[in-house]
Amino acid sequence: MRRRDLLAGFGAATLGAATPARAAGPAAYRRGNGADPETLDPHKTSTVAEATILLDLYEGLSTYGPDGTLVPGAAARWTTSADGLTWTFALRPDGRWSNGDPVTAEDFVHGFRRMLDPATGAKYASVLAAIRNAEAVNRGAMPVDAVGVAAPDPLTVVITLAQPTPYFVELMTHQASLPVHRPSLARFGAAFTRPGNHVSNGAYLLQDFSPNDRITATRNPHFRDAAAVAIPQVEYIPTPDLAAAVRRFAAGEIDSLDDLPADQVRSLRKRFGEQVVLNPALGVLALMVNLRKRPLDDARVRRALSLAIDREFLAEAVWGETMLPAYSLTPTGLDNALPPPVMPGRDLSPLEREDAAVALLREAGYGPGAKPLTVELRYNITDNNRNTMVAIADLWRPLNVATSFAATDAKTHFAYLRDGGPFDIARMSWLADYADPQNFLFLVESGNDGFNAGRYASPAYDALMRDAARETDLEARARILYRAEEVFLADLPWIPLLHYRHKHLIGPRLRGVVPNLRGVSPTRWLSLAP
Numbered sequence: 001m002r003r004r005d006l007l008a009g010f011g012a013a014t015l016g017a018a019t020p021a022r023a024a025g026p027a028a029y030r031r032g033n034g035a036d037p038e039t040l041d042p043h044k045t046s047t048v049a050e051a052t053i054l055l056d057l058y059e060g061l062s063t064y065g066p067d068g069t070l071v072p073g074a075a076a077r078w079t080t081s082a083d084g085l086t087w088t089f090a091l092r093p094d095g096r097w098s099n100g101d102p103v104t105a106e107d108f109v110h111g112f113r114r115m116l117d118p119a120t121g122a123k124y125a126s127v128l129a130a131i132r133n134a135e136a137v138n139r140g141a142m143p144v145d146a147v148g149v150a151a152p153d154p155l156t157v158v159i160t161l162a163q164p165t166p167y168f169v170e171l172m173t174h175q176a177s178l179p180v181h182r183p184s185l186a187r188f189g190a191a192f193t194r195p196g197n198h199v200s201n202g203a204y205l206l207q208d209f210s211p212n213d214r215i216t217a218t219r220n221p222h223f224r225d226a227a228a229v230a231i232p233q234v235e236y237i238p239t240p241d242l243a244a245a246v247r248r249f250a251a252g253e254i255d256s257l258d259d260l261p262a263d264q265v266r267s268l269r270k271r272f273g274e275q276v277v278l279n280p281a282l283g284v285l286a287l288m289v290n291l292r293k294r295p296l297d298d299a300r301v302r303r304a305l306s307l308a309i310d311r312e313f314l315a316e317a318v319w320g321e322t323m324l325p326a327y328s329l330t331p332t333g334l335d336n337a338l339p340p341p342v343m344p345g346r347d348l349s350p351l352e353r354e355d356a357a358v359a360l361l362r363e364a365g366y367g368p369g370a371k372p373l374t375v376e377l378r379y380n381i382t383d384n385n386r387n388t389m390v391a392i393a394d395l396w397r398p399l400n401v402a403t404s405f406a407a408t409d410a411k412t413h414f415a416y417l418r419d420g421g422p423f424d425i426a427r428m429s430w431l432a433d434y435a436d437p438q439n440f441l442f443l444v445e446s447g448n449d450g451f452n453a454g455r456y457a458s459p460a461y462d463a464l465m466r467d468a469a470r471e472t473d474l475e476a477r478a479r480i481l482y483r484a485e486e487v488f489l490a491d492l493p494w495i496p497l498l499h500y501r502h503k504h505l506i507g508p509r510l511r512g513v514v515p516n517l518r519g520v521s522p523t524r525w526l527s528l529a530p
Contacts, residue, residue: 027232028216028231028234029231029235029255029510029526030237030253030256031234031237031255032239032249032255032256032258033237033239034048034049035047035238036049036211036212036238037049037053037215038050039193040053040193042054042058042111042176042178042180043115043124043180045175048258050175051175053236054175055522056202056204056217056234056522057200057204057217058175058179058200058201058202059073059201059203060073060074060172060174060179061074061075061078061177062169062172063173064518066512066521066522068514068516068519070169074091074092074103074108074179075091075092075172076092077089077090078090078169085132085162086158086159088157089159090155091103091104091105091108091157092224096201096223097199097201097222098198098200098222099199099222100222101199103201104151104154105154105156105157106151106182107180107181107201108149109150109157111179112149112159112177113145113147114144114180115176116131116134117144118137118138122176124175127171127176128171128176129162130165131147131149131159131160131161131162132162133146134162148162164470164471166436166477167436167439170335170434170435170436171434174434181199181200181201183199184199195209202220202223203223203225203229203523204223204234205217207233213237214235214236214237214238215235215236216233218233219232225524229524230526230527230528231527231528239254239259242260242261249507250271255506255507256504256507259503259504260503260504260505262322262323262384263384266321268505276503276504277502277504277505277513278322278501278502278503279501279516279517280333280500280501280502281331281431281499281500281517282333282334282431282432282435282518282519283429283431283432283500284329284330284331284429284440284497285323285326285388285428285498285500286329286430286495286497287305287377287427287428287494287495287497288425288494289424289493290422290425290426290453290454291454292455295364295373300361300364301361301366301373302491302492303344304356304357304358304364305357305399305401306345306492306495307348307353307360308353308395308396309395310395311325311326311497311498314388315498317391319498321501323499323500323501324499325498326498327346328340328341328342328496329489330485331500331517333435334436335436337436337478338478338481338482340437340485343492343496358399361400367399368398368399370400372402373401373402374402374403375401375403375424376405376423376424376425377392377404377406378405378406378407378408378424378425378426379405379426379427380408380409380410380414381407385407386407388497389427406423413426417453418449418453420453423453425495430443430451435517437485438465438468438469441481441485443494444488444493445461445462445465446458454493458487464480464483464484465484467480508529510529511528512526512527
C-alpha cells in the first residue's frame with residue numbers, strides 16, 4: 001500500500017564486479033527507480049519512487065546519514081521538553097534554497113500547514129497526526145494556523161505535540177515534513193514542481209523530467225555542504241519491467257536497481273555475484289483474517305491455520321530467499337523496542353506443527369475426519385503473490401481446508417478491504433514509515449478501519465497501546481508494546497508470514513552504499529569510481 005508496498009534504498013558497501021568489466025560510465029549516476037513519479041510536490045507524493053527523488057532534492061529538519069541513521073538536516077540541533085510535547089529545532093544559518101534564498105523557519109511552518117490543509121489533498125497527512133491539532137485541521141474542523149507549529153524567529157521552529165512521540169525526529173525526514181519555497185509556489189502554483197520553476201533546499205536541484213525515460217538532477221551549488229557532494233548529476237530511470245531493467249544493468253546502462261524479480265534471484269547471484277544485495281527491511285507480509293465471520297472468529301482456527309504454514313518453505317522456495325520467515329508482526333531491528341515476542345510453535349518441526357494444527361481444528365469442530373473448513377484467500381495479483389497463496393492452500397490441504405481464491409489488481413484489492421468488502425482471509429503487506437514498533441502495532445487497533453479491515457477489537461490490546469502512547473520512559477514503553485504484541489500473537493487477527501528484505505543490484509562503479517534496515521541511500525553520500 002502506497003509506500004509500504006514498494007521497497008527503496010540499497011544494500012551494501014562497495015561491491016566487486018562478477019561480470020566482464022564494463023567501460024567507464026558517464027559522470028552521472030544512473031539510478032533505477034521503480035516508476036515515474038506521479039508528482040514531485042512533496043506534500044502530494046505517496047510512493048517510494050517519489051520519496052527517493054525527494055530525499056535528494058530536499059532536506060528536512062532531520063535526514064539520513066550514509067548508513068541510514070538519523071542525523072541533523074536543515075536543523076543543526078533540537079531539544080525536547082521534559083514532558084516530550086515540545087520540540088525546538090535550531091536551523092542552520094547557512095541553509096539555502098537552490099536559487100540562493102535563505103531557508104527560514106517560516107518555510108517549514110508553511111510546509112506543515114500546507115500538508116495538513118484539507119485543500120491540499122495530501123495522501124500522507126496522517127504522518128503528522130502527532131502534532132497538536134493536526135487531525136482536526138486536516139478534517140477541516142480547525143483553521144490551518146491552529147496546527148501546533150511556530151516560528152518565533154527565522155532560525156527556530158517550535159513544534160507542539162498532542163502526545164509524547166519518541167519517533168518524532170524520524171518523522172521529520174519524511175516528505176510530509178518538507179518545506180516548500182514559498183515564492184515559487186505563489187508564482188507558479190501547481191507548476192512549481194516543473195524544471196525551471198522548481199526550487200529545492202537539498203543536495204540536488206531538478207534539471208529535467210522526460211516521462212518514461214528519466215528525471216535528471218544536478219548538484220545544488222547553494223546546498224550548505226555542496227563541496228562534499230561527489231556525484232555532479234543523478235538520473236532517476238523508471239524500471240517497471242524488472243527483467244528489462246536487469247538487461248539494462250548488465251549492459252552498463254544503469255548503475256543500480258532498487259528491486260529484483262524474486263524468481264530470478266538465484267540465477268542473478270550466479271551471474272552477478274556480490275553485486276546482488278539482500279538485506280533485511282522493516283516490512284511484513286501477512287494474512288488478515290476477517291473476525292466477523294465464523295469460524296474464523298475462533299482463535300483456535302486462526303492458530304491452526306498459522307501453525308500449518310511452513311514459512312521457511314515460502315521464504316526459500318517461493319520467494320527465492322528474498323524474504324525472511326516471520327514469527328512475529330514486528331521485525332527485528334526497530335528503535336525503542338525489545339526483541340519481538342515469537343508466536344507459539346516456532347520451535348516445532350513442520351510435522352509437529354501440522355499435528356498441533358489438526359488438534360486445534362478438531363477442538364473447533366473441523367479438520368480431518370470432521371467437517372471441512374472452507375476459506376477464500378483474497379490477494380492482489382503478482383506472480384510471487386499467486387505462488388504464495390497456492391503454496392499456502394497446499395499446506396492447508398492436510399487439515400481438510402478447502403481453499404478458493406479471489407485475485408484483483410493492487411488498487412482494487414486494497415480499496416476493497418479499506419471500503420469494508422466481505423472477505424475470509426486477505427493478503428496484507430506493510431513497510432514501516434518509521435522504525436518504531438508502534439508503526440506496526442497501530443494497524444490492528446480497534447477503530448483503525450482503514451487498515452484493520454478484519455475488525456479486530458481487543459480491549460486489552462487497545463489499553464496497552466494507549467498506555468504506550470502516554471509513557472515517556474522509553475524502556476517502560478518498549479515493555480508495554482512487547483506485551484501488546486504478545487496479545488496480538490495469542491489472538492492472531494493477522495497471521496504473519498514473511499518479513500521483507502531489500503533486494504538490489506549495485507554496479508561496480510558505484511561507491512559508498514551501506515546496507516541498512518530503512519533502505520535509504522541518499523545520493524549525496526555516494527561516489528562513482530573513476
